[in-house]
Amino acid sequence: MNFYVRKFLDFATTLFLVTLVTFLTFQLLPGNPALAILGPEADQAQIEAMELQLGLDQPLPVRYFNWLKGAFCGDLGISYKYNQKVSSLIATALKTTAALSLIALLFTVALGSFFGIVFALNRKKKLWQGLSVLSQIWVSMPSFCTALILILIFTVGLKLLPSVGFNGFESLILPSLAIAMGSSSILARYIKNSMENELTQDYVRTARSKGLNERQVIVRHVLRNALIPSITTLGLITADIFGGSIIIENVFSLPGIGKLITSSISSRDFPLLQGLTLYLAAMTLICNFAVDILYSVIDPRTRTRPRAKKAAATLQD
Incomplete structure (x- = not known):
């Protein structure tokens, strides 16, 4: 089977299972949705009428397929708290999260790639060794601590950037940096370790013996091979960033x-929470799917490895 077709089928199957688990999980939670909407003072007749309106009188499989059909059409139900369509609420919130995520991702890639390469090429210099150790502090430091430090420096001290609310691009710089400080340190560590491993390989010595200068060896050979393992890490980081940073946004x-x-969560708004859970799961799957495709483009050998392994097993038999 074609590599891309197989990956798409895996993606579609996993997404279907995610919708099933998400729906069943929220159906098993205690409480009556009709009572949650109407309040504790509602009488039985009002509750029954609301249950009929919500379709709670229908069998569970029917409710699931109706919800699934609505989800694929962009209808995730009505929020209990806001009395608005869940899809509209998510779409409105996604504008801010998408802008924040894109800026944070750019910071992550730029800082992570730069410091990862620099740390690997200067691994024997004490200054860069110290900075490499210092960068690991950001990995273990909670993001809200980083956010508070940035607020103290750029808002309280220098008075350059706002720290509350959303008023355009300037409002996203500090939160995106707070996200990127930790994620870029993770990416830099993976790139550094990959480059250090590649620099010890035989093909590097061969390239140097052919007369290539250090820059050509790094750019043409080492960097490309070192970045391949880091793509998976970047995919996970991207999924986490686009999922929305709960702490940073608050x-x-x-x-x-x-x-x-x-x-x-605080208002027990199950339709909204169910839609957000589906969004987070879908973003993770999409990012992983994109990483698999990108991986196969950069390293075409990944598209033929399953077939090659199968052929080798056949020959052994």
């Missing part, structure tokens, strides 16, 4: 996915 009071998740 620290900076940004009206994004993260703040919407907090609001839906």
Whole structure:
């Protein structure tokens, strides 16, 4: 089977299973959705009428396929708290989260790639060794601590950037940096380790013996091979960033996915929480699917390895 077809079928199957688990999980939670909407003072007749309106009188499989059909058409139900369509609420919050995520991802790739390469090429110099160790602090430091440090420096001290609310591009710089500080340190570590491993390979010595200068060896050979293992890590980081940083968005009071998740949990808004869970799972699957495709483009050998292994096993038999 074609590599891309197989990957797409895996993606579609996993997404279907995610929708099934998501729906069943929220159906098993205690409480009556009709009572949650109407309030504790509602009488039995009102509750029964609301259950009929919500389709709760139908069998569970029918409710699932109706919800699944609506989800694929962009209808995820009505929020209990906001009395609006869940899809509209997510779409509104996604504008802020998408802008924040794109900026944070750019910072992550730029900082992670730069420092990962520099740390690997200067691994024997004490200054860069110390900075490499210092960068690991950001990996273990909680993102809200990083956010508070940035606020103290750029808002309280220098008074350059805002720290509360969303008022355009400037409002996203500090939160995106707070996200990128930790994620770029992770990416830099993977790139550094991969490059150090590649620099010890025989093909590097061969390239140097052929007369290639150090820059040509690094750019043409080492860097490309070193970046391949880091793509998987970048995919996981991207999924985490686009999922919405709950803590960061609440620290900076940004009206994004993260703040919407907090609001839906505190108000027990199950339709909204169910839609957000599906969104987070779908973003993770999409990012992983994109990584697999990108991996196969950069390293075409990954598209033929399963077939080659199968052929080798056949020959052994």
